[in-house]
């Protein structure tokens with residue numbers, strides 16, 4: 302990103318709609334748009350008001366009728382001067398309006414550049430910028446809510462609190478290094494340790510939300526497996542509510558894996574239909590079965606579908622990965638039960654009835670909530686990047702706590718605390734430790 306450049310892009314999704322939006326941001330956004338806008342002159346524009354006019358190209362041809370809104374810096378999404386042009390939502394007309402704005406002096410924005418500018422101008426911290434993407438790509442109600450909370454700054458605030466506490470500890474430890482003879486507020490090692498442990502607890506608490514974060518962002522990886530013809534694809538279709546996969550009485554119908562996400566009372570569940578597992582015959586079938594096994598290894602939940610009306614010879618030989626959570630579904634309960642499955646544990650379902658979809662949905666949901674995979678009461682949910690930084694921070698904090706207790710020199714302790722602070726700062730994109738330390742030191746009345 303070059304400072305002082307002006308960027309423009311289509312902000313609405315590709316495709317046809319009633320209206321499309323073109324966004325321009327930068328110090329000259331107003332002048333650039335004024336050059337191609339015929340309507341109220343720019344000197345009369347008031348911030349956040351809409352003006353009707355026409356976009357005119359360099360050959361004085363009318364490109365489109367538009368509504369234009371100007372947001373004066375710093376009160377805009379990016380913190381810069383921003384102009385939004387709402388034009389007709391055709392693919393070509395939108396492209397032409399954008400081309401006209403680019404010809405008037407704007408540069409094409411790179412992906413995410415508007416949010417990046419908002420971050421650089423202090424409008425958003427990094428977790429909030431990421432939340433915008435989470436919000437846009439959310440596939441369930443809870444995922445939307447979690448992204449919304451993060452966008453509102455909940456995670457940033459919590460991390461800010463952790464940083465503050467940690468900086469206070471660091472300031473005390475550093476004071477011992479720099480001014481060993483000064484009369485510092487006598488925080489004992491015990492007090493510092495207990496503060497540090499509090500910080501460690503807060504970091505661990507956030508780390509514990511990583512699993513929920515992954516589920517909300519990507520959907521719980523739920524693999525539907527079983528013997529050929531058990532009704533796996535029928536189950537996928539039933540839970541999705543439409544015929545996504547081919548269902549056929551011929552065994553070995555599904556070859557490749559099929560993935561779809563459902564919204565289960567707000568929780569995104571990624572359903573993966575697989576090829577029936579047995580001693581495969583042809584190359585293609587064997588490849589399909591191999592893929593089923595790969596999916597099983599990566600499953601967070603396995604829906605093991607059993608044709609309870611057929612012999613258990615094949616199904617009972619299927620190896621499920623150790624430790625995987627498995628829901629056994631005794632399918633085809635509308636047909637007489639085969640003696641192999643008499644008294645077998647499992648949930649009786651029939652993919653021919655819609656009622657089964659509700660019953661399976663309910664069991665699945667209870668399973669998710671009871672296992673703690675999703676906590677509907679607290680939607681803080683860190684992502685993989687946050688997890689990586691916080692893990693690093695956690696390790697440094699543990700080292701610092703141990704060195705502190707062992708009576709190691711404060712330099713060692715401070716080194717680890719600084720590393721931990723750096724890692725936490727990385728999550729929100731803040732690394733101004735020196736500045737805050739300065740403030741705290743001044744309150745110590747040291748070296749006046």
Ligand SMILES: Nc1nc2c(ncn2[C@@H]2O[C@H](COP(=O)(O)OP(=O)(O)OP(=O)(O)O)[C@@H](O)[C@H]2O)c(=O)[nH]1
Nearest residue numbers: 529530531532533534535549553554555577651652
């Ligand atoms: N009676 C009855 N038939 C069912 C039920 N579920 C599925 N079937 C039938 O069983 C046959 C196999 O269903 P699929 O959903 O294709 O089974 P699958 O496990 O995906 O099979 P493969 O992809 O070949 O491994 C089809 O003829 C379905 O209509 C059920 O609950 N009751």
Ligand SMILES: [Mg+2]
Nearest residue numbers: 533534554555
């Ligand atoms: Mg199938």
